[in-house]
Amino acid sequence: MTPLIEVLEERVRRALASRFGEAGANIDPVMRRAQDERFGDYQSNCAMGLGKRLGRNPRDVAEDIISALDVADLCEPPTCAGPGFINFRFKPSALSDRLLGIVAEDHAAGEDRLGADRTAHPEIVAVDMSSPNLAKEMHVGHLRSTVIGDCVSRLLEFQGHTVYRINHVGDWGTQFGMLVAYLGRTKPELLQNPDDLEIADLEAFYVEAKAVFDRDPEFAAESRKAVVALQGGDPITRKIWKAFCAESLRHCHQIYQRLDVTLEDRGESFYNDRLAGVVRTLRDQGLAVESDGAVCVFLDGFQTRDGQPLPMIIQKSDGGYNYSTTDLAAMQHRLDELGATIFVYVVGVTQKLHLEQLFAATRKANWATDAVRLIHLAFGSMLGKDGRPFKTRQGGTIKLKDLLDEAVIRARKVIDDQRTRGSTPDSSVPETKSSTFTSAQIDHIAETVGIAAVKYFDLCHSLGSDYKFDVDSMCSLDGNTAPYLLYAYTRIQGIGRKAGIDFNTIPTDIRLVLEHDTEIRLAKSLCRWPEVFRQSAGELRPNVLTDYLYELSKSFSLFYDRARGVRVVDARPESTRLSRLRLCDLTARTLRLGLGLLGIQTLERM
Numbered sequence: 001m002t003p004l005i006e007v008l009e010e011r012v013r014r015a016l017a018s019r020f021g022e023a024g025a026n027i028d029p030v031m032r033r034a035q036d037e038r039f040g041d042y043q044s045n046c047a048m049g050l051g052k053r054l055g056r057n058p059r060d061v062a063e064d065i066i067s068a069l070d071v072a073d074l075c076e077p078p079t080c081a082g083p084g085f086i087n088f089r090f091k092p093s094a095l096s097d098r099l100l101g102i103v104a105e106d107h108a109a110g111e112d113r114l115g116a117d118r119t120a121h122p123e124i125v126a127v128d129m130s131s132p133n134l135a136k137e138m139h140v141g142h143l144r145s146t147v148i149g150d151c152v153s154r155l156l157e158f159q160g161h162t163v164y165r166i167n168h169v170g171d172w173g174t175q176f177g178m179l180v181a182y183l184g185r186t187k188p189e190l191l192q193n194p195d196d197l198e199i200a201d202l203e204a205f206y207v208e209a210k211a212v213f214d215r216d217p218e219f220a221a222e223s224r225k226a227v228v229a230l231q232g233g234d235p236i237t238r239k240i241w242k243a244f245c246a247e248s249l250r251h252c253h254q255i256y257q258r259l260d261v262t263l264e265d266r267g268e269s270f271y272n273d274r275l276a277g278v279v280r281t282l283r284d285q286g287l288a289v290e291s292d293g294a295v296c297v298f299l300d301g302f303q304t305r306d307g308q309p310l311p312m313i314i315q316k317s318d319g320g321y322n323y324s325t326t327d328l329a330a331m332q333h334r335l336d337e338l339g340a341t342i343f344v345y346v347v348g349v350t351q352k353l354h355l356e357q358l359f360a361a362t363r364k365a366n367w368a369t370d371a372v373r374l375i376h377l378a379f380g381s382m383l384g385k386d387g388r389p390f391k392t393r394q395g396g397t398i399k400l401k402d403l404l405d406e407a408v409i410r411a412r413k414v415i416d417d418q419r420t421r422g423s424t425p426d427s428s429v430p431e432t433k434s435s436t437f438t439s440a441q442i443d444h445i446a447e448t449v450g451i452a453a454v455k456y457f458d459l460c461h462s463l464g465s466d467y468k469f470d471v472d473s474m475c476s477l478d479g480n481t482a483p484y485l486l487y488a489y490t491r492i493q494g495i496g497r498k499a500g501i502d503f504n505t506i507p508t509d510i511r512l513v514l515e516h517d518t519e520i521r522l523a524k525s526l527c528r529w530p531e532v533f534r535q536s537a538g539e540l541r542p543n544v545l546t547d548y549l550y551e552l553s554k555s556f557s558l559f560y561d562r563a564r565g566v567r568v569v570d571a572r573p574e575s576t577r578l579s580r581l582r583l584c585d586l587t588a589r590t591l592r593l594g595l596g597l598l599g600i601q602t603l604e605r606m
């Protein structure tokens with residue numbers, strides 16, 4: 001369904017064309033949400049620029065446009081304000097029509113989209129996400145790429161694209177030589193029987209090995225030898241390497257499962273056989289040249305600090321390949337074999353240069369045509385509460401598992417407190433008592449809310465900025481948090497139970513009665529969903545979605561507020577009751593859909 005904002009834009013364009021001819025048709029209507037809702041819902045700001053260009057008073061231009069506007073089916077008569085803003089306010093009847101259209105559409109399709117559009121041009125998308133370096137357990141630094149990558153994948157899929165979620169794990173680095181060498185020292189018998197390899201604590205094993213590596217040059221040399229053996233295909237070393245990778249991936253997938261994230265492991269080693277080909281191709285194309293013994297690609301616009309050309313090295317002077325070579329091979333694979341035309345790299349902002357070089361090389365080599373979109377979705381760091389890099393007290397990295405556990409414990413406490421205080425954020429629905437839950441149910445609720453809190457907190461920050469991990473804020477029942485939204489959702493389910501109604505049985509064609517201020521405001525929030533979805537999927541910005549869901553929940557709270565809102569469960573006449581229950585239902589469905597796209601499951605009770 002075309003978002004209302006775009007319907008208005010189109011109407012303004014038509015008015016511009018009728019008043020200003022061809023020149024008018026190309027003018028951007030500059031449609032925005034109204035700055036102040038007292039003036040309306042949307043405003044077009046095009047009259048100011050146009051007035052300037054025509055040498056006319058912008059207010060006159062605005063009045064001119066208004067006289068040519070045909071929006072009577074949607075809005076009250078538009079008004080001109082300030083220096084020449086054109087204000088639009090929707091008629092309740094138009095909101096009602098629209099929402100009923102959405103109900104009918106979803107009912108017919110048997111799927112909730114709530115008016116969210118599908119793309120007219122489905123493409124194949126490669127989302128490069130999570131991608132930890134193996135041999136260690138996942139730590140906090142891997143959360144963002146995983147959670148953001150998952151959300152973006154869900155958005156693109158919901159638009160109708162085919163999405164590959166690719167876990168480009170670092171499974172081929174020098175760290176494996178170190179682990180193999182350390183195993184040789186500590187458990188030499190395993191070198192004979194690599195199948196028996198079992199490591200209770202991979203993380204501790206890694207830390208011990210690293211400590212020896214750092215202080216013992218002889219061991220460092222053994223490690224390098226093991227790397228050569230690995231890359232040379234030595235069967236025992238390979239077997240041990242495989243066992244380490246499998247063990248490490250097992251840890252990762254425990255976390256993915258907990259986060260409800262699915263992805264495909266395709267480690268760096270997968271591209272091994274293609275690396276020589278990449279270098280050869282680029283050499284043949286004349287793009288890669290030898291420089292100081294290494295093979296390099298020089299790209300326009302890349303310079304060192306002192307103005308020297310900055311090469312992208314693709315083969316080191318010892319003949320070895322590197323991170324860039326692997327990424328070029330991966331790019332080729334995704335282009336040629338997956339057929340991807342949209343590439344989204346969900347990678348921290350610290351790798352900006354690497355990805356810029358990768359994209360530039362891919363373009364210059366003509367592997368990616370103009371029709372291919374290459375996107376680095378760069379995100380900032382997660383910091384500790386003190387604003388410093390997030391570390392344990394001893395200065396070590398924090399395991400992702402521990403961080404999730406902490407959030408779940410905190411969520412459980414918040415929910416418990418809430419219950420013992422006997423009030424929900426909305427005390428008119430004191431329906432669920434802790435005694436009605438089994439302990440398994442409470443575990444499930446705490447886990448769901450805790451994980452949701454972590455994800456939501458991550459996604460509600462704008463991507464590029466750093467944020468402070470703050471368990472108290474993210475688990476709070478007030479404010480822009482997952483627990484608040486999950487509560488709003490369960491509250492509505494509670495209203496349904498209290499009203500003794502299954503929302504699905506409300507007839508699809510009942511008219512919506514939109515009279516009370518809070519009803520109209522809620523209807524407007526609901527009508528905005530198609531616009532929000534289009535923007536957040538189009539710009540790959542999860543926080544557009546979180547901001548909206550929060551706003552929607554607040555509109556709902558006001559609507560259901562005892563003092564300022566309306567009666568619902570016992571509203572009279574029946575047509576009004578059904579209309580309000582329909583608004584409840586639409587709110588719940590929008591929340592469920594929106595949260596689902598963020599990768600968050602709703603609960604029926606909590």
Ligand code: ARG
Nearest residue numbers: 128131132133168170327347
């Ligand atoms: N393994 C890398 C790291 O931990 C991230 C990989 C990102 N993806 C890529 N295609 N380079 O830093």
